[in-house]
Amino acid sequence: MSHGCMSAMEPMTRAGALKSLADFLPKVATYQGERSYVRDGHPNVSGLSAALRFRLILEDEVVAQTLARYTLGNAEKWLQEVCWRRYWKGWLEQRPGVWTGWRERVGALRETLSPERAARAEAVAAGQSGVACMDAIARELVETGYLHNHARMWWASFWIHAERLPWELGADFFFRYLLDADSASNTLSWRWVAGLQTPGKTYLVRLSNVEKYGAGYLAGREEGRLRLADGAMAAAPVEESAEVGRTAVAEYPAELADGGGRVGLWLHSDDLLGEVGPLAALSVVAVAAGLSDGVDQKIYRLSERRRAVQRAAVGDGLERAAAHFGCGAAALAGDDLVAEMGDWAAREKLAEVVGFAPMVGPLGDLRPRLEAVLRRQGVRLRLVRRASDAVAFSFAGAGFFPFWQKMSRHLSQPHPL
Numbered sequence: 462m463s464h465g466c467m468s469a470m471e472p473m474t475r476a477g478a479l480k481s482l483a484d485f486l487p488k489v490a491t492y493q494g495e496r497s498y499v500r501d502g503h504p505n506v507s508g509l510s511a512a513l514r515f516r517l518i519l520e521d522e523v524v525a526q527t528l529a530r531y532t533l534g535n536a537e538k539w540l541q542e543v544c545w546r547r548y549w550k551g552w553l554e555q556r557p558g559v560w561t562g563w564r565e566r567v568g569a570l571r572e573t574l575s576p577e578r579a580a581r582a583e584a585v586a587a588g589q590s591g592v593a594c595m596d597a598i599a600r601e602l603v604e605t606g607y608l609h610n611h612a613r614m615w616w617a618s619f620w621i622h623a624e625r626l627p628w629e630l631g632a633d634f635f636f637r638y639l640l641d642a643d644s645a646s647n648t649l650s651w652r653w654v655a656g657l658q659t660p661g662k663t664y665l666v667r668l669s670n671v672e673k674y675g676a677g678y679l680a681g682r683e684e685g686r687l688r689l690a691d692g693a694m695a696a697a698p699v700e701e702s703a704e705v706g707r708t709a710v711a712e713y714p715a716e717l718a719d720g721g722g723r724v725g726l727w728l729h730s731d732d733l734l735g736e737v738g739p740l741a742a743l744s745v746v747a748v749a750a751g752l753s754d755g756v757d758q759k760i761y762r763l764s765e766r767r768r769a770v771q772r773a774a775v776g777d778g779l780e781r782a783a784a785h786f787g788c789g790a791a792a793l794a795g796d797d798l799v800a801e802m803g804d805w806a807a808r809e810k811l812a813e814v815v816g817f818a819p820m821v822g823p824l825g826d827l828r829p830r831l832e833a834v835l836r837r838q839g840v841r842l843r844l845v846r847r848a849s850d851a852v853a854f855s856f857a858g859a860g861f862f863p864f865w866q867k868m869s870r871h872l873s874q875p876h877p878l
């Protein structure tokens with residue numbers, strides 16, 4: 462499968478994301494019937510996921526532009542998918558232990574997996590499983606950083622249920638290579654395929670389904686395909702490694718008043734749209750963002766391509782913010798983002814740092830240390846959450862369909878970004 466849509470997004474910019482959305486909107490009319498097919502170049506899906514993940518563009522903007530052109534009923538499947546992302550985000554915000562539990566298991570499995578299983582996992586991820594159509598998917602991921610949703614489902618299912626490899630390590634492979642890699646969408650989709658997310662529901666890849674929707678992967682790649690034959694595979698027994706506790710979503714204000722003193726803006730890769738929404742009207746004297754800090758490389762082992770895309774997206778966010786706030790922007794490129802933020806705050810003589818609340822995931826994990834380091838320097842950290850995120854997250858307590866019932870009613874009403 463060659464890959465067309467993301468290349469239009471590189472380098473990652475807001476202008477590119479808005480153009481991709483405008484180009485895709487006419488195709489929303491046929492999205493429902495077309496979406497599930499994996500077509501060469503992926504013309505039937507938007508390729509917007511990395512831009513949405515870094516928030517070069519907001520889900521709310523996608524929704525608003527869609528509803529300016531279609532009725533909710535005519536665009537329902539498309540709007541549902543855009544909102545799945547928010548559903549997963551909100552679900553994880555209420556269960557941060559699922560994120561930390563996954564990371565701990567990845568670390569533990571790297572130490573404890575038998576050499577034979579570890580070698581098999583490596584071979585499957587390298588596209589050397591012997592099931593040629595699945596191997597094509599693994600190679601596409603490494604080469605392009607993008608996979609169609611159906612290919613993600615098939616391959617995750619193959620890894621878990623045919624190869625009987627730990628889902629946590631498969632999710633880690635995706636997390637390292639996907640350009641849209643996201644703490645919520647990735648972890649929770651893998652859990653869904655494994656049968657953990659919706660108890661009693663496991664996703665099993667079937668050859669007839671790949672033949673119908675992904676014939677391109679099979680063309681000239683017959684080897685090993687019978688391992689996927691309908692009925693050939695049984696669900697692997699997968700258990701929770703820790704109890705999934707539910708907590709209240711952390712609360713943040715939806716807007717901030719000017720606090721007085723010198724204010725710096727912390728821009729980060731969970732939301733690179735500083736100039737749109739609750740921070741836009743503040744008087745900011747300096748902006749800073751971590752380009753692709755050492756944590757991404759050393760702890761998460763993100764691929765070079767993924768980190769390059771993040772650097773490009775952050776660079777675009779910084780440039781827009783500097784122009785909007787009329788101040789200097791610092792791209793922090795070192796290994797320790799928190800220490801660098803402390804140095805930046807001192808250099809800029811800041812009284813406070815403001816920013817979007819980071820989500821559960823790598824940045825959420827950094828927040829307590831950042832807060833402590835700034836506090837020691839006498840600098841206050843004030844974080845906001847977009848009002849529409851707070852609303853969407855509050856709907857995400859249980860399954861997707863109750864979420865969608867509330868969300869679709871909410872979408873029809875105008876609301877601030």
Ligand SMILES: Cc1cc2nc3c(=O)[nH]c(=O)nc-3n(C[C@H](O)[C@H](O)[C@H](O)COP(=O)(O)OP(=O)(O)OC[C@H]3O[C@@H](n4cnc5c(N)ncnc54)[C@H](O)[C@@H]3O)c2cc1C
Pocket residue numbers: 496506507508509510511513514542543544545546549608609610611613614617635639641642643644646647648650651654
């Ligand atoms: C095992 C697995 C892992 C995944 N990991 C990620 C990930 O790390 N990051 C990520 O953004 N998505 C992930 N997804 C969801 C989905 O596959 C991608 O969002 C989608 O394929 C991106 O392509 P697109 O932008 O062309 O999608 P489109 O079909 O054009 O959809 C538009 C937008 O809706 C959202 N969306 C669509 N489908 C889903 C979905 N099933 N779940 C959540 N959001 C969705 C995305 O933001 C996407 O950009 C994963 C799915 C699976 C099965």
